Amino acid sequence: MLQRLRGFRDMYPEYMRARRIVFDKICSVARSFGFHEVDTPSVELLDLFRIKSGEEIVKQTFSFVDKGGREITLIPELTPSVSRMIAARKDLIKPVKWFSFPKMWRYEEPQSGRLREFYQFNADIFGVANITADAEVMALAMEILDSLGLKGKYVMKFSDRILMEELLRSLNIEKIEEAFRIIDKKDKIPEERFYEEMLKITSEENVDSLISLLKLSGDVDTILSKFEHFERSEILASLKDLLKAYGKTATLDLSIVRGLAYYTGVVFEVHDANGEFRAVLGGGRYDRVVELFGAQPTPAVGFGMGDAVLELLMRREGVWPEEKIEVDYFIAIIPGFRKEAIEIAMELRRSGCVVDIDLSRRSIGKQLKYAHRINAKYTIIVGEEIKNGEVALKDMESGEQRNVKIGELKEVIEK
Amino acid sequence: MLQRLRGFRDMYPEYMRARRIVFDKICSVARSFGFHEVDTPSVELLDLFRIKSGEEIVKQTFSFVDKGGREITLIPELTPSVSRMIAARKDLIKPVKWFSFPKMWRYEEPQSGRLREFYQFNADIFGVANITADAEVMALAMEILDSLGLKGKYVMKFSDRILMEELLRSLNIEKIEEAFRIIDKKDKIPEERFYEEMLKITSEENVDSLISLLKLSGDVDTILSKFEHFERSEILASLKDLLKAYGKTATLDLSIVRGLAYYTGVVFEVHDANGEFRAVLGGGRYDRVVELFGAQPTPAVGFGMGDAVLELLMRREGVWPEEKIEVDYFIAIIPGFRKEAIEIAMELRRSGCVVDIDLSRRSIGKQLKYAHRINAKYTIIVGEEIKNGEVALKDMESGEQRNVKIGELKEVIEK
Numbered sequence: 001m002l003q004r005l006r007g008f009r010d011m012y013p014e015y016m017r018a019r020r021i022v023f024d025k026i027c028s029v030a031r032s033f034g035f036h037e038v039d040t041p042s043v044e045l046l047d048l049f050r051i052k053s054g055e056e057i058v059k060q061t062f063s064f065v066d067k068g069g070r071e072i073t074l075i076p077e078l079t080p081s082v083s084r085m086i087a088a089r090k091d092l093i094k095p096v097k098w099f100s101f102p103k104m105w106r107y108e109e110p111q112s113g114r115l116r117e118f119y120q121f122n123a124d125i126f127g128v129a130n131i132t133a134d135a136e137v138m139a140l141a142m143e144i145l146d147s148l149g150l151k152g153k154y155v156m157k158f159s160d161r162i163l164m165e166e167l168l169r170s171l172n173i174e175k176i177e178e179a180f181r182i183i184d185k186k187d188k189i190p191e192e193r194f195y196e197e198m199l200k201i202t203s204e205e206n207v208d209s210l211i212s213l214l215k216l217s218g219d220v221d222t223i224l225s226k227f228e229h230f231e232r233s234e235i236l237a238s239l240k241d242l243l244k245a246y247g248k249t250a251t252l253d254l255s256i257v258r259g260l261a262y263y264t265g266v267v268f269e270v271h272d273a274n275g276e277f278r279a280v281l282g283g284g285r286y287d288r289v290v291e292l293f294g295a296q297p298t299p300a301v302g303f304g305m306g307d308a309v310l311e312l313l314m315r316r317e318g319v320w321p322e323e324k325i326e327v328d329y330f331i332a333i334i335p336g337f338r339k340e341a342i343e344i345a346m347e348l349r350r351s352g353c354v355v356d357i358d359l360s361r362r363s364i365g366k367q368l369k370y371a372h373r374i375n376a377k378y379t380i381i382v383g384e385e386i387k388n389g390e391v392a393l394k395d396m397e398s399g400e401q402r403n404v405k406i407g408e409l410k411e412v413i414e415k
Numbered sequence: 416m417l418q419r420l421r422g423f424r425d426m427y428p429e430y431m432r433a434r435r436i437v438f439d440k441i442c443s444v445a446r447s448f449g450f451h452e453v454d455t456p457s458v459e460l461l462d463l464f465r466i467k468s469g470e471e472i473v474k475q476t477f478s479f480v481d482k483g484g485r486e487i488t489l490i491p492e493l494t495p496s497v498s499r500m501i502a503a504r505k506d507l508i509k510p511v512k513w514f515s516f517p518k519m520w521r522y523e524e525p526q527s528g529r530l531r532e533f534y535q536f537n538a539d540i541f542g543v544a545n546i547t548a549d550a551e552v553m554a555l556a557m558e559i560l561d562s563l564g565l566k567g568k569y570v571m572k573f574s575d576r577i578l579m580e581e582l583l584r585s586l587n588i589e590k591i592e593e594a595f596r597i598i599d600k601k602d603k604i605p606e607e608r609f610y611e612e613m614l615k616i617t618s619e620e621n622v623d624s625l626i627s628l629l630k631l632s633g634d635v636d637t638i639l640s641k642f643e644h645f646e647r648s649e650i651l652a653s654l655k656d657l658l659k660a661y662g663k664t665a666t667l668d669l670s671i672v673r674g675l676a677y678y679t680g681v682v683f684e685v686h687d688a689n690g691e692f693r694a695v696l697g698g699g700r701y702d703r704v705v706e707l708f709g710a711q712p713t714p715a716v717g718f719g720m721g722d723a724v725l726e727l728l729m730r731r732e733g734v735w736p737e738e739k740i741e742v743d744y745f746i747a748i749i750p751g752f753r754k755e756a757i758e759i760a761m762e763l764r765r766s767g768c769v770v771d772i773d774l775s776r777r778s779i780g781k782q783l784k785y786a787h788r789i790n791a792k793y794t795i796i797v798g799e800e801i802k803n804g805e806v807a808l809k810d811m812e813s814g815e816q817r818n819v820k821i822g823e824l825k826e827v828i829e830k
Binding site: 002003004005008009010011012013016017019020029031032033034036037038039040041042043044045047048051062064065066067070072074081084085088089093094095097098103105107117125127128130132133136139143241242244245246247293294325327330338339340342343346349350352353354355356357358359360361370373374 | 417418419420423424425426427428431432434435444446447448449451452453454455456457458459460462463466477479480481482485487489496499500503504508509510512513518520522532540542543545547548551554558656657660661662708709740742745753754755757758761764765767768769770771772773774775776785788789
């Protein structure tokens, strides 16, 4: 028997119902913020991803040569495709606020919270350089989590590339790009290696100072009070005030890195409060990326949130929706009354109800058993009584059964 | 600049809004019929598709060898994955009614109504051998089209593999599989070639009879009256009666083929009434497919409907939804009142409204212009009046503007 590929998922109805509730909620919060949905191809030229991420990305993608000899790939992220869309439409009204929730693929070793095929919610604002836009996307991220019942169960941590640059310069580090490159991989390399590489561009004392700076995490005002003389502090303080107006709080944490070479301002990550899982979501400001794809220079800020870690967290916190299918009515049929039963089904379906109907021509006993197993709230039994314009209505929870006029069916049930 | 691949689409917000309305409607009708949503991987082992379709399918797929040396493919259809899901769960309650609306990919020459990447709605019933299930899926297909405003704009045509088999036998054709194979490709080969191949298994006179049979199309009773002595006629007549109970009609058309070798009973296709486009949707009964994937023998009937032809037809009939973005409120901000503006935005957003807010710190004149361009129904201007608990509310259509108490904002607007 042929199994599915490792890191891929089959999703059955019970599970899908829970996912649909979560996905709909996420999209509906994004819409309420004035974000509009877009969709992009799932397959793109591999070169599109090389532009932003270099040859590095190739190893992590499902990429291949197609029958036309083109190097193509399943998309591992959304920014390149969306940037191309921005570039292609000169008439777009800025700010542009877009979201999408596509499948993505990464050729990585599957593990808890990391799959080869996953869905990722993305929201971005293009065309606003002001910190107001950073606040709007960070608030959106937190409002989504709050709306999913995760209030108090997560921490929004942020850092800032410009502040970091000021800090590096204060440590007499002039090779800023090189320093960011090293800081970027700090958590993936041994501390000695970090020292070794840093010592090529600054003194041992400065590396020690840098390391303690990178450990700073906590209340925004407390940390910023150490950096009052830095220009960027004022902006970050105003970010904190804006978030407060949204009813949200964030922690300043200089260890948040997220590819400082790629981001140009605020970077942020949400982690579960226990720190048990990988990041729930991450994002930041990337003002110099969109122009790489042929657009006018376009300031941009946004975030991405995969479905896997979010689900782990929601399950742990007991807020993952119940996984069960259900229908409003099952219509059981006494032989000879199928036509009438179908007519009743269609009337209820058109009025917005979820209605299943016997298709198997089984006994009434078996039909009722099936109705129980698909969690029907009511069973409508269509038989002889239809000649008096009546059907039997059975409440599947209480077991109570009584005859009801067809015309009064909806009314009786709504009570 | 790197373009997207041919046969793939970038979808901007205006277009996505229309699509979302259509997609939501389709899924909501499927739910009302008691179908439950499932999701499958977009990438599968290529062998999974060879099982059902043989080597033929390989040419038409986006398939490749992955970094682990496996022959894998982007899914060109759903049946194999869904059959595997049926096989893997012995506890499933039959009948199983599933739908999904995934992306699929085919490596074919793009043309009107045929793309390399497309969405396809699928609905299937597993576990019911009775014609009642055929009627239920055909009715679902038609109810979806009716709900999209296409009533009277399409024709549901069906044929039947079992009737065809009886007809072939009545023409003394014994090599049924071979005959189906040839009939299957009838429309793709020249008539002489069809004759030539058919003459290998029957007489010229019989081929002529077969050709006139294949041209039969029209009222079910009229055509079936020619075949009263065939056992299958009764079943097909009852299919017609069942559809009538659903409020639907279908045409019996023996030219509908759809791979008779794969289907085991009724096959159907919906075409636009003018016959301008390729089929809008197609399906049928395939009782011997699911077991190929390791499941118990499982009767099955279902259909697939791509998004491309449906869109062409809806546009032609003027029922494609309007392509425009819109928001309920835009919140314009007088300098100094951003905090209060954000608080009002969040209150409205939480109450279910779609609310955009100034992020660009532009002049009020420019903010109002932006509000017009994003089709805001109202603009709320937050300024000095907030000190009296008031904001200015501007109706963007009438241009009328007046001051409103914040607490009464929702109430005033709902009127």
